Amino acid sequence: MPNTYVALNSFTVTTPVSSISFNSIPQTYTDLVLVAQGRTTTAGGNSDIIIGLNGDYSGIYSRLWTSTASGSNSHVTGYNFNFGGMLTSYMTGGGAAANQFSNDVTHIMNYANTTTFKPYICKNLPGNGGTFFTVGQYNSRNAISSMTITSLDSTNFATNTTFSLYGITAA
């Protein structure tokens, strides 16, 4: 059986940039996995990460999130719907220690089919000690051919932030 977990592309930020795009995503895989390790230049705490699929920022994204707060036993949950972009995770901001980067892994299932909407899962360690779990959906039947990643607060991705996109094929 062939290996079916393939690196499609990867970016490492060398000078701060406001967005990262994966274009011309091949339609020959079953699932996509986006792995990020990064921080933004926001002056405060964390930045929400938002992804535009196929350049689509209309209000057809939804998600439910569950989080544990840093350094406490508290946990919180909430949701967004009719949202103009795919909210996945929190990324460490510029107020964190210099070497502190968040990580998150986002799975988008059956991204190339044109029959169903596109659900996704994201597991995220924002970098401040909390954890973050998201289940969401791109409520569109369009196949996903591109993704543009930005921060909701419009700050830049800092140097050494990395984004890697993988494709998985079901036999």
Next chain:
Amino acid sequence: MDTNIKLGSGSSISNPKIKVKDIPNPPTITSVVDNGVGGVVVNFTPSNIGGIADSYTVTSSPGSITSTSSSSPIWMTNLNYGTAYTFTVTANNSTGVSSASTASSSVTPTFIGSYDSIQTVAVGAGGVSVISFTSIPAGYTNLQIRAIGRTGRSAGGTVADDVYIRFNSDQTSVYTNQYIYSNGSNIYAIGEANISYLYAQLAGNALTQYAQGIMLMDIYDYSNTTKFKTMTAQCGASQNTATMQSMMSGGMWRSTSAINRIDIIPGTANFQQYSHFALYGIR
């Protein structure tokens, strides 16, 4: 400066504009990425001076293997695993071919071979009452199930439905499961011992049309015969209304038998058409 071109009939054209098609300038390679299956992805940016390119060609060294595309990135295949390569790219149009770009940094294609597709079930019209992965081969370290789907549950307006997982057709009460789930307003934590299955979750049939639940399940050290078997799952159902649900589940099958069969059973009625379950082996 004004220019007149006189034509043979005595008329003329004032200030003519002449378009000169030029050979493109070479692009700049920004990164090269090993894709883990013997290929390399070459990212580049076109030059913004010189002629406009119609296509770009990447050439490997050694081997002079080429691949051409109309834009970045270009996917290089047919490379040898373990050989260090550099790449150059040229820009092409009908006038000619640019000089080669500066060579990329060196990259050595690898073959990870660690993640294999074992079996996939796509549910057709009419649905199915159980998803069974049988004759699961030994030889991997962990298993992973990636699924989208919805069950027949339509009562109560609840968007999610439980799915039950059994190993080796074992229906005895030797499973232990703990999970937390959320509806976006409250979080609940539940632990259950001595039950006859493990829990995960997909969507019910009250979800909006075309929406799907999602499940990512890992089963660890499944062919070991000295340990009980553990699994974790992240799953849930989202839609473009305020009604959603998510679950994080962890469980144990208190058996030292190697897992050679997995059954996934919907909490209500059948798995619906377009549900899709894929089993992978991870080394």
